[in-house]
Amino acid sequence: MTRQSARLSSGAKPTPAHKRVASGSAIATSETKRTRTTKATPTKSQHFPSNKAEEKAEPGEASSPDAEPSASDFAESEEQPQSSESEPEDDYSSDNKPKTKKISASRTATKGSTTTKTRDSVGTGxxxxxxxxxxxxxxxxxxxxRPAGKTPYTDETLHPNTFLFLQDLxxxxxxxxxxxNDLDFRQAEKDWYSFVEAxxxxxxxxxxxxxxLPVKDVIFRIYRDxxxxxxxxxxxxxxxxxxxxxxxxxxxxxxxVQVSPDDQSFIGGGLWxxxxxxxxxxxxxIDRHPERLKRVLTEPGLRKAxxxxxxxxxxxxxKAFVASNAENxxxxxxxxxxxxxxxIELLRLKSYTLGSRIPDAELLGPGGLDRxxxxxxCLKPMITFLNSVVMPDGQESDSEVHASEDEGADASDDDTED
Structure with missing residues (x-):
């Protein structure tokens, strides 16, 4: 007899074993018990006896109006900005969140009343x-x-708006x-600059x-020190x-030259x-040759103006010249x-100037520059004489020339007498 193989054929598959389904009802979840929080009873001190009125007061009742508020009653709560993105929910609902009382920091608590502090009204500066x-x-x-009006701005005249600005200033x-009024100032300043150039x-x-010279080298600033x-x-x-x-x-x-409203304009010159x-x-x-200064001052045009x-x-x-310089x-x-x-009256002087007021009517209009x-x-002879005496550029002044001539004449006379 032939011996049969104990091996199974490769095409046969083992039958899978079926799992046994557990019988019975579903497992029920037990609810967790809530723990009740209790307040601890404060211990009474034997050294500080409690107030009977406070012991009788219930926890929910408000305190007496005469009682001084505590610092916690005035705590500020900052409001958080709302975000468009969704935020994660807390473990507790919004109804269970602790509520804080918002009280403005500008309120000051006093006994029995509340005073609100308010700021003053806004100022203009x-x-x-x-x-x-x-x-x-x-x-x-x-x-x-200011509009120019019927009078146009020109380079060789002063506009009436310039005098109006100085009056307002x-x-x-x-x-x-x-x-x-910066626009008025710039307009008046520009008008003055063009007149100075003329x-x-x-x-x-x-x-x-x-x-x-350019205008910036001859004008004075309007700002005072x-x-x-x-x-x-x-x-x-x-x-x-x-x-x-x-x-x-x-x-x-x-x-x-000084331009000022209300007939206070001034024109002068000299050494101040x-x-x-x-x-x-x-x-x-003046000590050696006073006649030279006197000759200049007695000129008709200068005396009249x-x-x-x-x-x-x-x-x-x-006398008129000394009076005009007697201030210092x-x-x-x-x-x-x-x-x-x-x-001696001339020797006491510390300034050697001449000046005259000029009314607004003579400055305004086309004839102002000519005036x-x-x-x-009229001042040119006076200015020329003063510069000939002072001469800080190293040249020999007119008075020193005559002084040296006088000293030379005296020396020659002495030699002759000897």
Missing amino acids: NGEKTGLGPGTEVIIKKPKA KANNNRPWLKM ITSRLVEIDDTVPE IRFSPDPTPYKPHFSAAWSRTGRKGPYAGYY HPDAAPTAAMRRS FLKGVGKDEKKVM ALKTKPKGYEADHSE VADLLA
Whole structure:
């Protein structure tokens, strides 16, 4: 007999065993028991007996109005900004969240009452109240420049708006006002600059020693230096300029023009508060040759324009000149001169200037530039004489030339006598 193989054929597959399904009902989940929190009974101290009124008060009742509030009653709660993105939910619902009482920080608690502090109304920055509360946006329109009207702006004339601006500046001399009226200021300043250029063109024809300098070298700024001044106003209520061989500054005698409203414009020239060396040179010239200064001051045009039209009398002319410079003159004799000197009044002077007021009607209009040029031409002999005496450029002055000639003549006489 043939032996059969115990192996199963490869095509036969074993039958899978079926799992046994557990019988019975589903497993029920047990609910968790909530734990009840209880408050601990505060321990009574034997050293601090409790108040009977507090013991009788129930926990939910409000405290007496006479009781002083605690710091926790006034705790601030900051509001969190809302986000568009969804935030994860907390473990507890919104109904169970602890509620905090919002009290503004500007409220001050007092016994039995609550006082609310409010801020003052918003100001304009100029010391004035607008009557509006904080957080209110205030829009103030900036004033526009004055229109030219029927009178056009020209380079050789001063416009009436320039005088109106200076009048307003004199009445409102403060920085906030000038900032609000900056367009008027720039317009008036431009008008003044063009007028100064026209004066410069005329002056270089009158006095060839004055160079044709740019406007910035001859004008004075409108801003005042108030660091050591008792006057707190920050601006000058006028426009001014000065011309000399070195512009508005320097040791030379020069011409001066000031424009101010209400008939207060001024035109003058000379040496105002010179240094010690020019002052000594002027006193030396007056001591040795006083007739030279007197000859200049007695000229008809100068007397009529700057010395109130006094006659040709030499004493009256000198008296008028001394009176116009007496503000800073010495009270006693200067050092090195006798008190009984024949020209002691002139020797006491510390400034050598001439000036005259000019009304607004003469400055405004097409004839204003001609009027200024005529007055400056009358000052030319005085300016020329002063510069010939001072001469800080190293040249020998006129008085020193004559002094050396006198000393040479005296020396020759002595030699002759010997």
